[in-house]
Structures are given as C-alpha cells and as structure tokens.
Amino acid sequence: MSYSEEELINISIIKEFFFCPRITYWQQILPYKAKQPEWVQFGKTIHTNIEKKMNRRSLRYFRLEEAILYQDFHMSSSLLGIVGIADCIMETQTKIYPIEYKNSPHISIHHIMQLIGYGLLAKEHFGKLLQGGFILLGKKGKPHRIEINNSLIKKFWDTVEEIRRILENNIMPPSSSTTSTQCATCHFLSLCNDR
Numbered sequence: 001m002s003y004s005e006e007e008l009i010n011i012s013i014i015k016e017f018f019f020c021p022r023i024t025y026w027q028q029i030l031p032y033k034a035k036q037p038e039w040v041q042f043g044k045t046i047h048t049n050i051e052k053k054m055n056r057r058s059l060r061y062f063r064l065e066e067a068i069l070y071q072d073f074h075m076s077s078s079l080l081g082i083v084g085i086a087d088c089i090m091e092t093q094t095k096i097y098p099i100e101y102k103n104s105p106h107i108s109i110h111h112i113m114q115l116i117g118y119g120l121l122a123k124e125h126f127g128k129l130l131q132g133g134f135i136l137l138g139k140k141g142k143p144h145r146i147e148i149n150n151s152l153i154k155k156f157w158d159t160v161e162e163i164r165r166i167l168e169n170n171i172m173p174p175s176s177s178t179t180s181t182q183c184a185t186c187h188f189l190s191l192c193n194d195r
C-alpha cells in the first residue's frame with residue numbers, strides 16, 4: 001500500500017494524542033489554530049540551546065565517534081504513511097540512531113513513540129539497522145538511551161492506526177483526560193463543552 005501526501009500522519013501529532021485524543025480531532029479536523037502557550041516558546045528556546053550543544057559535543061559522548069549527525073532532518077515515506085522532522089539523526093556505517101530533545105524532567109511514552117517514528121523513517125531513508133536511539137532531557141540535554149524492540153514498534157503502529165481512524169472517520173473521540181487540571185492547561189478547553 002502507498003499513501004498520498006495528504007494521507008501521511010505527522011509524527012508530531014503523537015504528543016497531543018497521548019495527552020488527549022480529542023486534541024487530534026480539534027487540530028486536524030477543524031480549521032482552528034490555537035494560540036501557542038508560553039511553555040511551547042520556552043521549549044523551543046531550550047531546543048535551540050541543545051541543538052547548539054550537539055554541534056559542539058564530541059560524538060565520543062555517545063561512543064559513536066565515526067557517526068554523521070543530521071539536525072532538524074525532514075523525512076517522509078509514502079510506504080510507511082508517516083512524515084516528520086527529527087531533532088537529530090546519527091548515522092554510522094551500519095546503523096542509524098534517532099535523537100530527540102525534550103524539555104521535560106522525565107521520559108514519557110509519547111517521547112518514545114515519537115523517537116520510534118523518526119527511527120523507522122530513518123531506517124527506510126538510510127537503509128540501515130535501527131536498534132536504539134537517545135532522548136536528551138531538560139536544559140542540559142542529559143542523554144538517555146532507549147532500546148527499540150518489536151513490542152514498542154507495535155505500540156507505535158497501533159497508535160498511528162488509531163490516529164488515522166480518528167482522522168478518516170471524522171468523529172470526535174472521547175476525552176482521555178481524567179482530571180480537570182489536565183483540561184485546564186489545554187488550549188482547546190473553550191471548544192470542549194462537556195468538560
């Protein structure tokens with residue numbers, strides 16, 4: 001099966017989907033653009049700082065001295081049906097490693113799912129092995145190695161399938177947000193009359 005450009009699922013959607021699948025509906029189906037909250041801008045600043053650090057960092061830091069780095073690397077695949085811009089891809093002679101920068105004190109499942117999505121795109125793009133990647137956390141970009149196994153890859157594809165189902169069927173999914181605190185920080189609250 002081959003997907004058209006309009007049918008490609010952007011990997012950046014996954015973050016909001018895990019926060020609440022209804023956000024996927026609001027963002028993708030309605031022509032509504034929410035104002036970006038301040039923390040998004042703060043996250044972008046940290047992202048730029050880590051990117052600069054990565055340029056200065058020796059690849060010995062990752063014990064991958066012979067690797068080539070590609071920052072803000074755009075990839076898409078009509079075969080996989082996904083598209084996105086990876087924070088960084090490291091390429092060695094035989095393997096590729098996706099690297100994501102996250103402004104967060106800990107690793108969440110959506111970070112890992114995004115990492116896997118970029119890894120799968122890079123695997124196809126470079127035609128090399130994908131076994132792991134790195135998530136760099138917080139202002140200092142502390143690296144955490146993530147092993148990529150079949151069960152995580154299956155979870156990634158289940159997630160993409162569910163997002164595709166929401167978009168194709170044009171139905172508002174139930175909210176998975178269990179607390180009013182979660183909804184209170186959501187910029188789509190004014191549209192969710194049942195919250």
Ligand code: SF4
Nearest residue numbers: 020175183186189192
């Ligand atoms: S306000 Fe609550 S239910 Fe509505 S999209 Fe946001 S998190 Fe989901």
